């Protein structure tokens with residue numbers, strides 16, 4: 001969780017800017033693959049690798065593929081990985097970066113000084129080293145850059161005494177709560193570290209890339225990245241360019257998204273709100289095509305979701321119709337999905353949770369309030385409240401539904417849980433305010 005309300009407010013303002021900014025002509029292009037990216041290394045999986053590179057390798061000739069798979073999973077699979085695209089000052093190649101002074105090394109952030117560090121969070125020597133790792137020539141424009149790391153927000157694998165939710169994840173900013181409990185030194189232990197193996201030979205690449213994409217949970221919080229990957233399966237002109245090859249995306253089985261959608265904004269911004277809703281419905285429609293083999297999906301809505309001066313209590317039917325119903329339609333399009341969890345900002349979650357308790361909807365209390373969740377599906381929420389148009393509510397057959405809630409095949413429901421602590425709150429008289437301004441009424 002951010003350390004202060006001020007930090008919180010900066011997060012919200014930054015995310016709001018991201019939502020409302022459309023691409024300008026002077027915005028740099030994202031790092032699409034070149035049109036001829038299908039070089040031999042990235043040949044289709046069906047292409048039989050040449051045996052010439054591995055004929056003398058005991059690893060490839062004596063060990064069965066299952067054993068190699070286990071080794072690769074132990075090396076760089078079975079964990080959560082951050083996949084991030086960000087706009088910022090260009091990073092210098094490692095060979096051109098000045099050495100990091102020892103005084104900065106002792107405060108090394110998760111992922112190192114190339115993480116998205118924020119002033120006020122780090123000692124000046126760390127920020128100074130971070131600045132010197134970037135191009136400092138005046139006039140240099142920001143560029144879109146890839147950035148990835150292992151996720152260290154949770155305890156090391158096997159220890160689930162504490163579970164930190166995706167909305168609390170700040171790994172890409174160099175802040176990972178349990179980083180110091182992982183063996184080794186930062187930033188080396190925080191990096192994925194599979195490139196050397198993948199570049200060994202084609203067979204190593206083919207086997208390794210499958211482990212990388214299919215056994216890890218991929219965490220994305222960059223709106224630009226998420227939109228680009230999803231649009232790659234559309235007929236949009238943007239879909240003609242390739243950022244990540246689609247045959248890699250179909251390997252993904254577990255996905256966590258932190259997503260910025262401003263769906264409930266002030267009445268005077270109605271046109272913008274309508275456009276955002278249409279965009280989200282389109283994205284949710286494309287998501288099962290972009291990632292058809294997902295088994296679990298976790299969507300965390302950021303705090304820009306609800307920005308109205310009236311409490312969400314008054315708009316529960318609209319929230320069902322414009323937010324939760326499109327999500328259930330997305331869920332119904334997956335064929336392998338076992339679990340879908342949606343995190344909502346607390347100001348939106350609380351009234352929905354109260355309604356779920358009043359109406360007897362299934363509630364899972366979890367270990368704490370932050371884990372509390374309720375089951376949402378159209379027939380037991382929208383119709384019961386009388387808020388949604390029955391024409392828009394898909395019909396579901398309870399007889400065909402399995403008892404186990406986490407088995408979603410053929411179902412259209414999902415879990416809704418408490419997410420990011422909202423900056424927006426309403427007092428006992430229903431008056432709105434921002435926590436970051438200590439209760440000052442703003443509207």
Ligand SMILES: [Zn+2]
Nearest residue numbers: 110152179190
């Ligand atoms: Zn770390």
Ligand SMILES: [Zn+2]
Nearest residue numbers: 151152153171
């Ligand atoms: Zn993380």
